[in-house]
Amino acid sequence: MSKKTSVNKVVLAYSGGLDTSVILKWLIKEYDCEVIAFTADLGQEEELDSVKPKALKTGASKVYIEDLRDEFARDFIYPMMRSSCVYEGRYLLGTSIARPLITKGMMDIVARESADAISHGATGKGNDQVRFELAAYHYDPSIKVIAPWREWDLNSRDALVKFAKDNDIEIPPAKKSPYSRDRNLMHISHEGNNLEDPWWEPDEDVYVLTVSPEKAPDKPTWLEIDFQHGNAVAINGKAMSPLEIFQYLNKVGGANGVGRLDLLENRYVGMKSRGVYETPGGTIYHAAHRGMEELTMDREVMNLRDSLIPRYAAMVYNGYWFSPEREALQALIDETQKTVNGTVRMKIYKGNVSVTGRKSATDSLFDANISTFEEDHQVYNQADAEGFIKLNALRLKIRSKLYGKKK
Template identity: 40%
Template sequence: MKIVLAYSGGLDTSVALRWLKENHDAEVIAFCANLGQPEDFQAIREKALASGACKVIIEDLREEYLRDYVFPALRAGALYERRYTMAAPLGRPLIARHLVRIAHAEGAEAVAHGSTGKGNDQVRFYAGVVAHDPALRVLAPCAEWELKSRDEELAYAQRFGIPVSATADSPFSMDGSLWGTSTECGVIDDFRARLPRTAYQLTTDPQEAPDTPAHVAIGFERGVPVSLDGQRLAPMELVRRLTDLGGRHGVGRVDMVENSLMGIKNRALYESPAGAILHFAHRELEDLTIDCDTLHCKAELALKYSELVYRGQWWSPLRKALDAFVEASQAHVNGSIALRLYKGGIVVEGRETADALFDYGLTAHDGADRFDHPAGIGFAYVWSLPQRIRAKLRGPASEL
């Protein structure tokens, strides 16, 4: 039997590789997708081979990740439960698609991943694989094996000489990409616990951030970020610079209790400096350039879009249909938003766009005011007719 394992080099996938080899009498191909995580990929290759992999495939998917997954979600305004930029959920459908491609190329009968049975990722991987090839087996060692805790996983790794970075003293499960990181397990599992400094990967404690704020202007074309301070940049470089800048100033930390796909409330720590900055700037530009009805409808659909991503339904017809709406909504989201970053906060300093739906003569409260104020009286009369009729025929809405 031949299995392609989505391999990160962390504790779960390192143990899973050996476990699959031992329990399925299989040849295991380790596939590591480079999404911009801060890893030594040569070390990952050596670790996979030392753990029993018959072959290691490492592919650079960073540009595809940002272009085809992250930026569409950014344009949609998709933040799960209003805060989570979903770095991991956006990467899983991409990895799943390449798992299937590699399985076909290598003649594998199955693919595998390192997610637990109660985790969100096991559904994302499964759904992503079967959307492309329902005949492939999808194995989830962490949901099948006899190891009941991370301590037992660590003992298993030690028994087989598998090198892992997690220890009993630092048992965090950390996942990362260009778009952000997630940290789970250990004291994070307790919503009452105060998090140690070692739980953070990208961001400075806001209290220890520089006393001098940073300033940055982000340029957008059709809702896609294309420049910083007037300098046109490729997606990877733009996101990298914002990650470094925002992380240095403590921007992008999210410590939240979320509603997982399995119906469990769990605590997780997320860091996405670039995501926080770009979502903030994008919303500001949309407020200027999209009409009220479309903007409000888009906000409602953003919730659905984020749920689809989070719940592993990236390849659903609905997500593709929502992308068509988003594409139309972004036609005039062009311009630049200037921001100030200071000790974890983001503040608007300036807005520039040739596509603003903004008439100063209608909004001004000075001599430039050109609004027809008497017309407003008639508007108020017509707008309130339903309340007027109800009160006349059935009495006041409430007792005074």
């Protein structure tokens, strides 16, 4: 491949692993350009001290390591959780929601350094290439994107290792796990190796954040989570930031075997892919939020919002976080959350999460005088139900007269 000369300065999403280290050197060789390495701390709980010296040794002109955990929890996870969304009915979107923030961080460095391109290590088969690039174009429509996996011929680990050896790149020690993993404050994902057989049941060594439910404590853990405008603000009476909320729930959920998911999902690019996810804190949070909504959200408002969950989840999964349709839908969702205020009591036990109580001093729509099986003091006249039923049955009666005997 001949040298490229159209790029002067590139900001690379850099992790310090084999792939992005090879990409860093490859960019310098193939594009004859300056490369700035960017690493985002999103709560992956990895040691980042070695990232900067390794990037500099590999040829980076500068290295930025940004702690984005607070912003991630506050401005990305929380808005998504207000929507109560799940992708394909089960996935809480832990990887998907991280990508727009990583790209935002990269584009901040692009602006600061007057760079003219970005690069990432996402493959041409996955969703992340779409998420990174759609977000990048949101910030700068003229930005150039270099995706090495769509250009080079280094299409195997052996080829990457050979390139690293030929170019004096430090090769990380062999991973203890054979699985491809991505971790952040929201979750950890596991892909590849035996998981590519959809019939294979994951061994316990797949899991990182959660104990086996069978080995979880024999006594339940109880939590009381306070909500204001659809956002969790305190646990057991202690006020916490969004970051602190998720850190706490992750520990409780992980210790009790909560949040394991084995999913065969549909990627945006068209193929099916198997992923095993651990989302301990997010699973508790999602259940608590729904419990709070049950008490405080109007029925038709909830039906409307719930009908839009698949659309919202697809927007996040497919990389359209910064799209006008997601922002418009977020405005509607946030309007529905104004009354979601109060406290939910949760029981966490051996992989299970249960809502066992909810209360709201200001926005409860539950009225025992109306709902009671006891004497209702004439608040609700049960005889009115007869006319209600007849009116709703009218169209069914008409249809039955026309077609009932034919079916």
